[in-house]
Amino acid sequence: MVVVVGAGATGLGVAWDLVLRGVPVTVVDAGDLGHGTSGRFHGLLHSGGRYVVSDVAAARECWQENQILRRIAPSAVEDTGGFFIEGADEEGDFAAEWVAGCRAVGLPVSDEAPARLRGLVPEVRRDLRRVFRVPDAVLEGFRLLHLLRRNIVKRGGVVLTHTRVARVDMTGGRVVGVDMEGPGGRDRIACDVLVNAAGPWAGTVSQLYGDPIPLQLGGGLMLIFANRHTPVVVNRLSPPGDGDILVPHQSVAIFGTTDVRQDDPEPPPVTRAEVLRLMASGRAMFPTMDSWRVLRAFTGVRPLYQPADGKGEAGSRRVTRDFTVIDRVRDAGVVAVVGGKFTTFRAMAERTADVVARQLGVSAPSRTRTQLLEAGVSRAADSNGPVVCECEDVATAALAPMTAEPLSAWRTPTWLAMGPCQGTFCLHRAAGLRRQRASAAHVAAEVGALRTERDRGFTSVLWGANAQEWALNRAVRAESLGEALP
Amino acid sequence: MFDADDACLKCSLCVTACPVYREDPQFPGPKVLGPEWHRAALALPGLTAADHVDDCTFCQLCEAACPADVPVAHLIAHHKASQAKSPVVRLRDAVLARPHLMARAPGLAGLGGPPARWVGLSVETRRPRPQPLRWPAEPAATGARGIVALFVDCFTRAYDGGAAEAASRLLKAWGYAVRWVPRESRCCGAAAYAAGQPATARRIAAATAEDLGVNHGVQAIVTLNATCDGTLRDEWPRYFHQDVPAPVVPFAAFALAEAPPAFWDSLVASPSGLVFVHTTCRAKVSQGEGALLALARRAGADVVERLDVECCGAAGSYAFKAEHHGVAQRLGRRAAGQVGGRSGTLLVDSGTCALHLSQMTGLYAEHPARWLDQRRRGSEANLGRSTAARRT
Amino acid sequence: MTPGAVTVVGRGPAGLFAATLLAAAGLSVHVVSSSSGTLPLWSGRFNFRDWDQGMVVDNPWDWWMEHGEQHFVGGTARARWRRLWSIWRAVGQQLGMDSAIPERNRWTVTPLGRRRPVFWTPPWELALDRAPVAVAVVGLEGLLDFEPELVADGFQGPGAVRTLRLPWPPDWHRGWNTVRWGAFLDTGSGADWLEQQLVRALGRGPAGELVVLPQVLGLSRTDVLHQRLERRLDRLVREVGLAPPGLGGMRLEARWTAWLLSSGVQMHHGRVRAIRDAGGITLTDGRPVGEGPVILATGGILGGGVCLSADGTGVDAIHRRLLGQLAEGDDPARALQWGLVLGDGGVAGRQTAGCDPDVHGDGGAVCLWTAAEAVDRVVPGLVDRLSRIGTVEVAVLDVSVRGPQTHKEAQRV
């Protein structure tokens, strides 16, 4: 049995790769699907354009994986295309270097008239020197994670959420079993190979098997705007920096990001000062951004492998974003995979699974490059029955298969409570559905937990309409529904 | 294009304010048709228009209720623009969107029978009868209290000329020189905008602005129709990017503020019978409510009752369209229920509402300016009679 | 000197109550507002007091008697409240919603099955002062805002509780919300449908059974339908208020504004930019509106009276005066208590500093109390002199409400 720690893109990717080779796998995650960085990222399916100057290897890998993901997970990729824009005040000639970089990587890029972009994105700054089109796309992270889980489970794999790996049994210096804490208490599974795909927690997990991984962690802030604002990805054409990409994501747009060193693998709290700093760089690309309604702010944590010799570097952005597979499988039965990007999760998974397969004597090659991730029922069929969430049009039909699970698990597969009202109105309807399967006390606790989760993204961006929304949210909770406020 | 198009709180206050939502079980309501559709359309370019979006009367009551300043009704007007329509309906709508051209051939409004049915006009809804106005001779250069412009809208011009003449007489009596504007039959743009033709509306408004003929020294533009009033004052600067050269004031508000006390005192003499007042939906939005009631009371009406109706269903040319007949009737029936067959006069400052409400309630509908002018003349006659009586 | 006219900014409950007092006293009143107030979001009940410093308030009535003076400026709380409830009862009667001021504190049940104390409720809304002997909680298929199982949890006690669900009516559509349901039940066929369904589903049932429905019993014909159902079922029928929009609040608002307008109050729509020295206000488009002294009932953050900016500052939207600043790490809930103080002249409702009805559960009470305070500031002594509301005489009630602890007591049983 192979145990994978972490149900992020990487861990699920490894499991998917292995089940396709016929290897039995159990994925264990301390939270829900996407509890880590994979649920807190920017949503960009990189073309590689961002890295053609700073990290050619990463750029090449992005472009290759970009093409593969479009093929194997079409239901989780929106082919918006992307633009790199150079403002008239940009210093130096980064553009020339960049175009040369694209060419070297083989990235198809076309020089466009700025007016064409303005036609698509009227709110972009007017004084544009040059504009290039690249094959960026939008990656619907949650959809891809759920897709992976569904396909893994369909082929006999096991995915355990809300289950933490608490101890690794290293009898005789090799992993033989894993102790887990889950909803049903403590449990133990036998384990031949352990895959550490715990993202920013990879360092913490590595301590459980006594082979600490040096990680450098960087927190990144993103702002979600209530409306989409752009049909295409817009990147600032300059050396990668803070606040330089706007990504349309279904009905919203996400702007990011920053990179702040931190020690804790948990996503850092959002500070108002950092939000204002991010808004300031946003204004340089979209002069009207101050008038856009911010819906939420959230942070994610990048783990970068930082072996001792590279320590002391300034910002973590300088370090290569390429991933690292730390292979201790022969002596300890453990393999760790850190770094990388969501875009390249499949390649990371393939390399990691190769290591595992070799160890287990499995000769079947990886098939993830071509195997389609089959989507389930269409969204259209899901929209039958009374509406629960008006913002994202989630109906009872979409929620019916989930009523046995806690409310927190309803959110990411359906987008429940993710729209402009932030759950203000839909949560009590969802609570009613849930009550048919759980006690009132349970439902109350679950509603409270989801409220707390939603509040976190709300409170640091409380101005204008969002402040009104929040005031309404409080009143509905306290006065109409009688919920206890925190 | 709009400010605050992303501000929707999902509070549903707009839904609670929408008169059509209550009468039409198929109507998705302002929140769905406005901000939600707009948000979805940004994400899915080419999204087809929602069914029943056309049933919105563009009364703007939703927008007036919104605590977040979402331009709800205006988003819906743009939503309407994305509908696919048959060429015949497009032609009909194009004509109805240009009432100022219709007004140049007022008889056309009487189109009935099969031709009307063929173009999708409601044959049951009462349509206006021509009653053109007599354009005044050279106006006085100035009055004791200054100059006002009287905005003669296309409906008044073609079908209720008497209202303009009455307003003019009153304004003169109060000490103003009156300029009638615009010279030609022109439209403020409301009809086109309400029907989901914002670009046409802007063009029509621009032509009217060019032609308005309000020059320096004019203290106010007095309007006779609540819809034109709101369009000139609110929509011109906000949505049509047109300057308005002088403050725009509806006739009733102008009368309440500017008619001298002696004028009101002179009116008490004549009996009025039962008077109903209806504040049109657009007046509620662009002004508020209570002015007509105050005017009727100030003018000494014996019994005044307010029609407790948000929107009567006429909504400009809305009720003339066959597909809206049902909703227009249901909206109007609320008024009918309240009036309950009593007879009396209904004061309302919109020609199409007057037409629809008189058809629904059986009341005799009257423009407040005409009613006031009649009371003035009646009082004078009465007064004449009583002084004559005293003399004998 | 008594002004002849007063301008009230805001048409939420506080603004409407201020206008009511002024109009009833024969003053000329202008109400100016940029949007709807919050009433259509309410279920219709007036909350009294729920919490004090983290503790459940057992007897809200006594709480107000003891603490009213501390929290607001004014005379003695006891006499004041007696007066206000007498007036409020007369307002209810004038609007066709007579509801006796209770002898004991009461509570209601929320759509999540929680209990909360209430004071004044319209006749159709659930308000209990003891656990009922038997309850039938009736849900409507397709109306997820009211799931009978969840609501029934609020009735646990010695009485029998059963839950039922009626099927959806023929015209039903998946997007129907409570307003749509209300409009449907306003029609003859809707009312017939509900009556038939209830008769069939409820059967005879235990004696003294209380029937609890979601708040959907019509908008304009509620009284007729409500009485018809009670007669036909031979049981008390009560609604439970749902999450917004609230039909109860809509009914109250519709009747209230109609009455105010008929009483000569003038309503103006527009956003206020400034208060004029000469009286009345100026709108953002420059128009002067109204006359006389101004009462601000502009309703906190949600109402638009307080604006929060990106840098964490909160300003009062009309005077552009700084009300407070959220520093990094502050609990943003603090901002909900920002507002103006009574000393500034007339300020009423949620715009009053220090008021947080979400936490205290006293929105309705604060609106009444502060609107009266504001009115007394611009027309001294008006509230005590008022003898009638429209056609209804203000009968001075001798209210003294017995606790203790209906709320907690109920929770214990």
Ligand SMILES: Cc1cc2nc3c(=O)[nH]c(=O)nc-3n(C[C@H](O)[C@H](O)[C@H](O)COP(=O)(O)OP(=O)(O)OC[C@H]3O[C@@H](n4cnc5c(N)ncnc54)[C@H](O)[C@@H]3O)c2cc1C
């Ligand atoms: C701000 C930001 C923006 C980004 N934007 C992009 C982008 O636009 N495009 C892109 O391609 N990439 C982007 N990335 C990178 C990308 O998101 C990550 O590389 C990727 O999501 C990492 O996935 P993962 O599975 O390795 O880690 P994670 O998603 O973090 O998964 C680790 C999982 O391990 C679990 N876990 C930890 N400890 C335990 C334990 N003891 N027991 C059980 N489970 C445990 C956690 O709960 C977690 O779910 C971004 C990253 C950041 C920080």
Ligand SMILES: Cc1cc2nc3c(=O)[nH]c(=O)nc-3n(C[C@H](O)[C@H](O)[C@H](O)COP(=O)(O)OP(=O)(O)OC[C@H]3O[C@@H](n4cnc5c(N)ncnc54)[C@H](O)[C@@H]3O)c2cc1C
């Ligand atoms: C969802 C919800 C449910 C509630 N339920 C209950 C309940 O069941 N029982 C209860 O007792 N209390 C309830 N409350 C009470 C609530 O917490 C407040 O106490 C109450 O809403 C305050 O009313 P208000 O009149 O002060 O302000 P609001 O109702 O907010 O009204 C403010 C008014 O001021 C106007 N305004 C603001 N700024 C300007 C300006 N510059 N120019 C012109 N106009 C302006 C607005 O347009 C609006 O008309 C509820 C509140 C909410 C939000």
Ligand code: SF4
């Ligand atoms: S448009 Fe305005 S009134 Fe309607 S739901 Fe949104 S915020 Fe509320």
Ligand code: SF4
């Ligand atoms: S404009 Fe009038 S009819 Fe149209 S949605 Fe708004 S309130 Fe309803």
